[in-house]
Amino acid sequence: MSLTPFKVPIVPELRKSTILSLLAKGLRTSERDLVTPRIVKVKTGVIERAEGSAQVELGNTKVLVGVKTDVGAPFRDTPDEGVITVNAELVPLASPLFEPGPPDENAIELARVIDRSIRETNAVDRKSLAIIPGSKVWVIHVDIYVLDHDGNLFDASMLATMAALMNTMLPDYEELETGEIILDRSKKTTPLKINKKVLTVNIAKIGDYLVVDPDLDEETVADTRIVVAYDEEGNIVGIQKSGPGAMSREEVLKAVDIGREAVKIYFKSLEEATGRAE
Amino acid sequence: MAQRTIVTPGDKLPGDVEAKEPYVVEINGVKVATTIGLLDTSGEKPVYIPLQSIYVPKKGDVVIGLVQSVGVVNWTLDINSPYNGVLPASDFLGRPYNPATDDLSQYLQVGDYVKVKIVAFDRTRNPLLTVQDKGLGKIVDGKILEVQPSKIPRIIGKKRSMLEMLKKETGCEIFVAVNGRIHVKCPDEDRETILILAIKMIERQAHTTGLTARVQGYIEELKKVKGVE
């Protein structure tokens, strides 16, 4: 069951009119133009115990992603492929809006949008994750941890997920005669095979304006948002209209084009942080 | 026939159409229907009549409420509206009231129908009800019929013509409340059945013309079949 949110951040009317009058001049409260994201910082390998990890700061939004790996059974319809799961936690310490408890619809939507972007593009080479085809495969758990919420959890989480996957090293293992797999997590030597890099751009519609990477105030006053995933070739690899409100055909297409330019900034940050030029 | 057309949500209406919000709203300077309705262009000005509507309480309306719960100091009444009505105990009893000694369920119980008037309503609090006026109070006999609130004007008819005809032809006492509830008291069961069938016909054909005459013909036919004078 999905309900109209009854607990929403209050944006003072004065702030709202400031946002709108600045947009009319092509400016934002965070001192940037409409099509540029906030300052992005990507750090990888921040959790030593995880097989892969990354922390992303997008303005004041902070997201931590950890990747853990296990050995498990493949899905019946893909016996020679590994399994990837994506889960998102809107941790209560990140915002007065977040409550303890199982993931709500916002957390589930966030995780599923990111999951689809990497799944549909085969971003992680799932075939390389088969250990004994048909019975034993790698299970890759991606856990998104939102630490500080100042808007646009989509882009920050996607960027952190991609960086963490690129940072992931699979543990060594030994295959016993019984077919059992014994992991040695003290030695991690095999990098996870990445086929494709995928990132999203979140574009908010505020009045007649389309703005890239909305902060929390902008998200709160926005009519609606569209999150578009791209690969490095500029293909569109996923879309989610998120939030109430609607867009015209022209606005949707314009947003897709604006995002296609903006995503280059994110890709550059990703490349700098991971140093894996492919 | 071209003078009466059925319109659906999103259909554009003439700029000078007579209608009430929220059944017609203006979007980008154009009047738009928001519910299924009838656009009547036979008069001087086009008129929009909703065929579906939701009863929103209005001060002064007399409605029939159904007791939903008995509280300590008041009753909550379902008035066939998004907003439940509140009937204070002191109003119903007509005297100061002591929650320590009086038990409200002695007077009105869950499931009772009450004829009430709306004293105040502003959408921020639930409508306040009263029985302190002529003809108001608990309904003790007869039957309550429910129809779409949008059909009520048709059941009453122009200058009460439909209602008077129904009363005359069936010999029943009929009270029509704006919230879509009708209280009927008939001399016998046959007449009650005839009246109910007639009201159902009006509800079904509310958007058509020449209805009063057709309903009258239908009642006469039913009376013949049932052998009612």
Add this chain to the structure above:
Amino acid sequence: MGKAVGVKLIDEYGRRHDGRLPDQMRPVRMRINVLENADGSALVEYGRTRILAAVYGPREPVQKFMALPDRALLRVRYHMAPFSTEERKSPAPSRREIELSKVIREAFEDIILVKYFPRTAIDIFLEVLQADGGTRTAAVTAASLALANAGIPMKALVAGVAVGKIEGQLVLDVDEIEDGSGEADMPVAYAPDIEKITLFQLNGVLTREELEKGLDMALSAIRELVELEKRTLKEEYVSTEEV
């Protein structure tokens, strides 16, 4: 689920596995007023996909603390019946159903005139009785009809359809077999009278050109679906018109 391995989904004449052309819908059926208790209801079929929608309200919210002071609260539940799929679906809400309930609710937040009914709740219950692809978009169509049937004021009618990409071609209204082996699936909901897209998702890969072409395919199909919605609503009254 419905993976057709080695089966050609588009033949040499451009026909799909069920004989449809790329821009052809499955047979669509719409009915309203199908339930007695609900304030409004509708049954919508896109081929074998069958959705039952019920609308209750505006009414007092079950939990009063949820009431909003300046508008009605919307509650949407998209739910699949356990018998609607090839393998039984657990009746407990899945993550997919939770997400779809959210995007469908958001498709109506700006359509229903919620500000006229403060402190009330409007409930939209959507049951997938049989699933054969396109359930969320058929559910939007069913919800639109049920809302109109309930007399809830709305800016415009809405309908939905999904465009897919199979074997390199864009096709309208994908069914489960096509979706299972397709390269992309793009569900769209649109209100033609106000020219607004209210639900938009893409799973899969499309070029910028394909995206625009696919979107236009969906919008033109939706214009026809909304026309059918209007006819369906009117017929309810026309059938009792005097002769």
